[in-house]
Amino acid sequence: MAVLQYLINGLSIGSIYAIIALGYTMVYGIAKMLNFAHGDVIMVGAYISYCVMIYLKMPPVAAILAAIVVCTVLGVLIEALAYRPLRGTSSLAVLITAIGVSYFLQNAAQLIWGVAQKTYSSVVAMESIHLFDGKLLITGEVIVTIITSAVVMVCLTLFTSKTRMGKAMRAVSEDRDAAQLMGINVNRTIAVTFAIGSALAAIAGVLLCSASPALKPTTGSMPGIRAFTAAVFGGIGSIPGAMLGGILLGVIEELCKGLISTQFSDAIVFGVLIVVLLVKPTGLMGKQVQEKV
Amino acid sequence: MLKIDDIHVYYGAIHAIKGISFQVNEGEIVALIGANGAGKSTILKTISGLMHPRSGSISFMGENITHTDAYKLLRHGLAHVPEGRRIFLQMSVQENLDMGAFTQKTVSKEDLDMVFQLFPRLKERRNQVAGTLSGGEQQMLAMSRALMSHPKLMMLDEPSMGLAPILVDQIFSIIQDLHKAGTTILLVEQNASKALKIADRAYVLETGNITLSGTGAELAKSDEVRKAYLGG
Numbered sequence: 001m002a003v004l005q006y007l008i009n010g011l012s013i014g015s016i017y018a019i020i021a022l023g024y025t026m027v028y029g030i031a032k033m034l035n036f037a038h039g040d041v042i043m044v045g046a047y048i049s050y051c052v053m054i055y056l057k058m059p060p061v062a063a064i065l066a067a068i069v070v071c072t073v074l075g076v077l078i079e080a081l082a083y084r085p086l087r088g089t090s091s092l093a094v095l096i097t098a099i100g101v102s103y104f105l106q107n108a109a110q111l112i113w114g115v116a117q118k119t120y121s122s123v124v125a126m127e128s129i130h131l132f133d134g135k136l137l138i139t140g141e142v143i144v145t146i147i148t149s150a151v152v153m154v155c156l157t158l159f160t161s162k163t164r165m166g167k168a169m170r171a172v173s174e175d176r177d178a179a180q181l182m183g184i185n186v187n188r189t190i191a192v193t194f195a196i197g198s199a200l201a202a203i204a205g206v207l208l209c210s211a212s213p214a215l216k217p218t219t220g221s222m223p224g225i226r227a228f229t230a231a232v233f234g235g236i237g238s239i240p241g242a243m244l245g246g247i248l249l250g251v252i253e254e255l256c257k258g259l260i261s262t263q264f265s266d267a268i269v270f271g272v273l274i275v276v277l278l279v280k281p282t283g284l285m286g287k288q289v290q291e292k293v
Numbered sequence: 294m295l296k297i298d299d300i301h302v303y304y305g306a307i308h309a310i311k312g313i314s315f316q317v318n319e320g321e322i323v324a325l326i327g328a329n330g331a332g333k334s335t336i337l338k339t340i341s342g343l344m345h346p347r348s349g350s351i352s353f354m355g356e357n358i359t360h361t362d363a364y365k366l367l368r369h370g371l372a373h374v375p376e377g378r379r380i381f382l383q384m385s386v387q388e389n390l391d392m393g394a395f396t397q398k399t400v401s402k403e404d405l406d407m408v409f410q411l412f413p414r415l416k417e418r419r420n421q422v423a424g425t426l427s428g429g430e431q432q433m434l435a436m437s438r439a440l441m442s443h444p445k446l447m448m449l450d451e452p453s454m455g456l457a458p459i460l461v462d463q464i465f466s467i468i469q470d471l472h473k474a475g476t477t478i479l480l481v482e483q484n485a486s487k488a489l490k491i492a493d494r495a496y497v498l499e500t501g502n503i504t505l506s507g508t509g510a511e512l513a514k515s516d517e518v519r520k521a522y523l524g525g
Contacts, residue, residue, distance in 0.1 A: 170388075
């Protein structure tokens with residue numbers, strides 16, 4: 001029964017990693033850059049929703065919507081101001097800039113909200129479910145998280161496979177020049193990608209802090225890094241890969257914590273990543289397409 | 294229709310195109326021939342806006358497009374089928390065609406019927422991932438994708454590259470069909486004999502300069518061209 005409990009918890013935290021990993025992987029796939037500030041956008045989303053609930057005394061739905069709107073705008077601004085001017089320069093310059101943006105967001109959060117940890121109040125009002133005489137506990141947060149991420153994944157899959165913009169994003173991700181020759185505006189496509197990724201980060205921030213209520217300016221860092229790992233694990237650039245990688249990472253992490261050791265869980269998770277990359281360098285679902293001549 | 298005036302193009306410090314001028318008139322098939330590395334593909338990339346010249350000008354249908362971004366040019370009626378086809382290998386044949394019609398907002402059934410009539414093979418493979426197509430089919434898809442935008446001028450970069458002779462013949466006969474249907478063609482080819490046979494006019498390119506020009510028939514007879522590109 002304990003194992004089942006770990007699996008369910010793992011599925012829940014893994015779903016959050018998956019939502020964050022989607023942001024990393026989409027931006028990487030389309031803009032060919034690692035947006036290390038992505039984790040901090042999560043933190044901003046959490047703070048915004050916190051403020052709307054606590055200071056403005058508005059309901060959670062309004063808080064979530066506010067977080068989504070602010071993060072979307074923030075993501076587009078970061079891309080336009082920090083990354084776009086560097087397009088076409090070395091990828092190292094972009095990477096360093098992303099790290100700089102990450103610190104900028106953390107420090108800005110410190111200035112605005114202070115360094116002291118805030119206690120986030122969950123947006124979920126649902127009662128926990130006790131099964132098997134209380135041996136299995138499923139919290140409302142777990143249920144909401146799993147359902148939300150399932151909805152997000154279905155929507156995103158439909159978006160990329162069915163809509164004109166979604167297909168254009170896949171085209172840009174596969175071959176930027178050829179996409180331009182189709183009349184696709186690459187800059188706009190990249191901006192849309194950042195908007196979607198940042199909106200997802202806002203949702204992830206709300207879910208993350210609802211599940212573990214400690215909110216501080218560095219809240220986004222560790223989940224950000226784990227989600228980045230998940231994206232690489234699943235095959236960076238691949239949307240189903242990010243989903244699978246996130247969920248697997250969460251499940252492995254919880255199983256390690258429960259069955260082996262809490263302290264070693266990160267080491268084991270990253271160890272698994274190394275093994276996967278040794279065996280399959282493109283990640284679980286990363287594709288290597290052979291070109292025909 | 295298309296006028297290139299004294300363009301100089303650089304790759305960093307490398308002076309790839311050294312002051313080239315030529316033009317394509319409406320209704321023509323114009324061929325650019327020349328050896329590997331002569332700058333043929335660079336010229337097409339510069340026309341379609343993937344690269345920009347350091348000096349000189351390019352105009353299309355009377356409009357200066359020297360510094361226009363690539364993605365805007367398709368709306369002007371200028372399509373570029375790049376070297377190596379560059380189809381979206383992870384997308385289906387249908388999705389590739391959808392991308393070809395990106396500027397049209399919706400994919401019209403008439404356009405699909407038109408390309409499927411030209412290339413019936415693509416209809417059979419409509420839902421197949423483009424990466425699984427043979428080289429010839431990929432070339433057909435690349436051309437179809439460009440046709441979805443109803444181009445006035447179609448630039449084809451090495452359409453015969455790596456194809457079996459029978460497929461080369463087929464591709465060239467389709468180029469002639471498109472031309473008869475009213476599309477102006479700018480053709481870059483290493484297969485000089487084929488290209489000169491169908492071209493109204495042609496230019497010979499050598500390391501960034503145009504060294505010869507004339508009608509297709511004239512060049513096919515010219516000693517220099519025969520020696521250099523037609524195997525004596």
